[in-house]
Amino acid sequence: MPDYTQDTDARERFLRLHSALRERICLLDYPPGARLSEEVLAGEFGTSRTPLRRVLARLEDEGLVISRHGVGTLVTDVDIGEMARTYDLRRELAGLVGRLSPVPMTDAILTEARRFADRGRMLQTAPDAREFARMNMEYFHFGAALTTNEALRETSERLYYRTARIWLKSIPRMDLHAEVAIFLSELDQNLTAIENGDLMAAALIRQAHISMCFxxxxxG
Amino acid sequence: MPDYTQDTDARERFLRLHSALRERICLLDYPPGARLSEEVLAGEFGTSRTPLRRVLARLEDEGLVISRHGVGTLVTDVDIGEMARTYDLRRELAGLVGRLSPVPMTDAILTEARRFADRGRMLQTAPDAREFARMNMEYFHFGAALTTNEALRETSERLYYRTARIWLKSIPRMDLHAEVAIFLSELDQNLTAIENGDLMAAALIRQAHISMCFxxxxxG
DNA sequence: TCGGCTGTTGTTGTGCACAACATGGCCGTG
DNA sequence: CACGGCCATGTTGTGCACAACAACAGCCGA
Known part of the structure; x- marks a missing residue:
């Protein structure tokens, strides 16, 4: 059976641009309301508008931007009520990662969990909102990779990126040191569960922290 | 606050084409492996390839087709293992509809539930796989509309359309009359729960039937 | 001074021509 | 006959030019 998910040049570029723009939006390099120029972005990435427009179309499907004829492509803002409901779903999905087709426990997982805890301690010595956000993003992917259920992973990712901005946006209004400390404790609890080989407990811990985070x- | 979800001409057409092609794929008018010609479809819908390509791009993101340079845009087939995992998730989401931001009970809901039960009885008198599939689709939308959680609705819909084909494809290998009877009993049980004003029970019934369906x- | 009109500018949406690519058939050669 | 190279054909991907549209500044008239 041929591998239909092969990375052709076009697909590879598409994924690269999509990932890059999504990260910029979620790290607030492009804050809500910002206008993205197709021509400027196309120039930056060395392509024409055509491939770039496909990337923007997907970001629009994901709810991160909206294109309006004659106006521009604007980064969306998020409604607090909708965010609450999205967090509700994210919380439930995080729990499902422990129950639906979990991956078998391996040393690699343990190593990665240890590394996150270590990095968390590093972060605590020099708290930085942007680095915090980036690490949170990586930690999310670590958690999502603990299920082999593709649909669950894909859905969790979609919803994570939809809420990531609200979280980073709220950091200035909160206590960065305290938030880092809470995150570190989550990483430690996660590590403890994984050291016990209990991936379901780890999922429950992530679930609890998503709940408390919102x-x-x-x-605040 | 302006309404950013306005239906401009382009967006309206996009949704129309997307919906049309998705239905054709899920009703097996375009069976797995079928090749969709951009030029032919563009001609049929009276546009150029450009707007149509955006529709195909979204269908590709949703996993219903895959475009390969120099070959064509092919309707995907589905792996049974992945389908099993997708059903696992659909089952859980169906239950969440009853718990996360359910809509308040109204007479309109009761009326619609009654109508589905009646239509189910009609269907039983003249079983037809295609009509069965279409009604199942409408019934799904009815169920998804019972939560105000947009993310949950959107996700459920995405996964539903991803599995709908496998279901219809298996009908010939099963007993159509028996399947219709089972569906009718689900509609009746759903109606009973709703008559009692218990939308959560209705969600649990739908959940149970998704589980049994797979x-x-x-x-089989 | 205010209101409306209009031209200008900049943006996204569309159509088209061509490039890049895969496939299958054909032909020549061993 | 088998096989390998080559070309013809049809497809998706890209770039570009222009259409459609919205916003804004400037101007004119009341």
Whole structure:
């Protein structure tokens, strides 16, 4: 059976541009309301508008931007109510990672969990919102990779990137040091669960922290 | 606040074409492996390739087709293992509809549930696979509309259309009359729950039937 | 001074021509 | 006859020119 998911040049570029723009939006390099110029971006990435427009179309499907004829492609802002409901779903999905087709426990997982805990401690010595956000993103991917259920992974990712901005945007209004400390404790609890070989417990811990994270967001 | 979700001409056409092609794929008018010609489809819908390509790009993101340079745009086939995992997730999401931001009970919902039960009885008198599939599709949308959680609705829909084909494809290998009878009993049970004003029970019933549906698919 | 009109500018949407690519048939050669 | 190279054909991907559209500044008239 041929591999239909092969990375042709075009597909590779598409994924690269998509990933790059998504990260810029979620790290607030392009804050909500910012206008993305197709021509400028095409120039930056060395292509014409055509391939770039496909990337923007996907970002629009994902709810990160919206294109308006004659106006521009604007980074969306997020409604707090919709964000609350999205967090509700993210919380449930995080729990499902531990129950639906979990991956078997391996040393590689343990190593990675240890590395996250170590990096968390590094972060605590020099807290930085942007680095925090980036590490949170990597930690999310670590958690999503603990299920072999493709649909669950894909859905979790979609929703994560949809809420990531609200989280980073709220950091200035909150206590960065305290948030880093909470994140570090999550990484440590996660490591403990994984050291016990209990991936389901690890999923429950991530679930609990997603829940608490939004509680702090809404309250702050 | 302006309404950014306005239906401009281009967006309206996009949604129309997307919906049309998705339905053709899920009703097996375009069976797995079929080649969709951009030029032919563009001609049929009276546009150029450009807007149509955006529709195909979205269908590719949704996993319903795959475009290969120099070959064509092919309708995907589905792996049974991945389908099993997708059904796992669909089952869980169906239950969440009853717990996350359910809509308040209204007479309109009751009326619609009654109508589905009646239509189910009509279908039983003259079983037809295609009509069966179409009604199942409408019933799915009815169920998804019972939550106000946009992310949950959107995700459920995405996964539904990803599995709908496998279901219809298996119908010939199964007993159509028996399947219609089972579907009718689901509609009746759903109606009973809704008559009691218990939308959560209705969600649990739909959840149970999604679970049983895949069990029959895998066993048959 | 205010309101409306209009031209200008910049943006996204569309259509088209061509490039890049895969496939199958054909032909020549061993 | 088998096989390998080559070309013809049809497909998707790209770049570009222009259409459609929205916003804004400037101007004119009341």
């Amino acid at each position: 509680t702090r967001l809404a309250g | 069990t029959r698919l895998a066993g």
